[in-house]
Amino acid sequence: MSSQPQHVQDMRTPLKRVRALGAARSGVGHWWWQRLTAVALVPLCLWFVWLVLRLPHLDFASAHVLVATPWNTLLLILFTAIGFWHGQLGLQVIIEDYVHTRWIELTLLIAIKFLAVIGALACALAALNIWLAVY
Amino acid sequence: MPHARPLSPHLSIYEWRITMVLSILHRVTGAFLCAGVALVAWGLVALAAGEGAWGTFAEFCGSWIGLILLVCWTFSLFLHLCNGIRHLFWDAGAGFQKSEYFTSGWVVVIVSVALTVITWLWAMRAGGAT
Numbered sequence: 001m002s003s004q005p006q007h008v009q010d011m012r013t014p015l016k017r018v019r020a021l022g023a024a025r026s027g028v029g030h031w032w033w034q035r036l037t038a039v040a041l042v043p044l045c046l047w048f049v050w051l052v053l054r055l056p057h058l059d060f061a062s063a064h065v066l067v068a069t070p071w072n073t074l075l076l077i078l079f080t081a082i083g084f085w086h087g088q089l090g091l092q093v094i095i096e097d098y099v100h101t102r103w104i105e106l107t108l109l110i111a112i113k114f115l116a117v118i119g120a121l122a123c124a125l126a127a128l129n130i131w132l133a134v135y
Numbered sequence: 136m137p138h139a140r141p142l143s144p145h146l147s148i149y150e151w152r153i154t155m156v157l158s159i160l161h162r163v164t165g166a167f168l169c170a171g172v173a174l175v176a177w178g179l180v181a182l183a184a185g186e187g188a189w190g191t192f193a194e195f196c197g198s199w200i201g202l203i204l205l206v207c208w209t210f211s212l213f214l215h216l217c218n219g220i221r222h223l224f225w226d227a228g229a230g231f232q233k234s235e236y237f238t239s240g241w242v243v244v245i246v247s248v249a250l251t252v253i254t255w256l257w258a259m260r261a262g263g264a265t
Contacts, residue, residue: 041216090162
């Protein structure tokens with residue numbers, strides 16, 4: 001049996017196997033990354049609230065100094081990147097559940113992924129820019 | 136749709152329960168928090184851009200609409216965080232007894248309301264955003 005090539009054991013194409021019959025064997029990836037980012041966001045969210053609470057007056061100079069602290073820069077980049085990633089995974093599920101017109105669904109799915117990458121990169125560049133301006 | 140599927144009964148026939156309310160709120164707060172992380176992005180980019188851009192951002196955060204949104208974002212964050220931890224316990228296979236998921240649901244509501252109140256009392260005591 002094991003000496004036979006794959007197509008002899010099963011003549012069906014992967015598409016035929018998946019269509020109305022079961023999973024495409026990639027669904028666990030989404031589930032796993034959603035949980036992994038969720039676990040990472042538990043401490044990061046609590047840290048972020050604590051960070052913002054140290055800026056009650058929102059004045060430019062103290063915000064600049066606070067964000068430019070190396071640990072804060074690092075954690076802010078992590079928080080925003082993982083936050084955008086987790087958010088995008090969640091929005092994907094909402095869109096897949098409620099948008100039933102295929103082309104709108106696909107457009108939205110592409111748009112949220114593009115926006116998440118732009119958002120995460122913008123945050124990382126801004127945080128690094130602030131860090132470099134001070135040090 | 137290529138394959139017609141039977142539809143489940145419509146949402147409106149069910150009696151409201153803490154479990155379904157939290158399930159719906161988890162999605163709503165999750166979507167709302169996506170706008171929240173966009174606000175964080177705006178703040179960071181404004182801080183990098185300079186004092187003028189930051190001023191516009193700070194003015195928005197200190198305005199009435201900004202403060203109302205910030206309170207909603209704070210509550211959404213804590214609710215999604217607490218309920219997310221509840222989901223992680225379920226993923227590990229714990230807390231599936233009927234009494235357990237009703238209790239954990241109310242714990243999520245109480246803790247997230249308490250954390251929101253504590254956060255804003257702290258913020259106001261420190262001077263307030265306005």
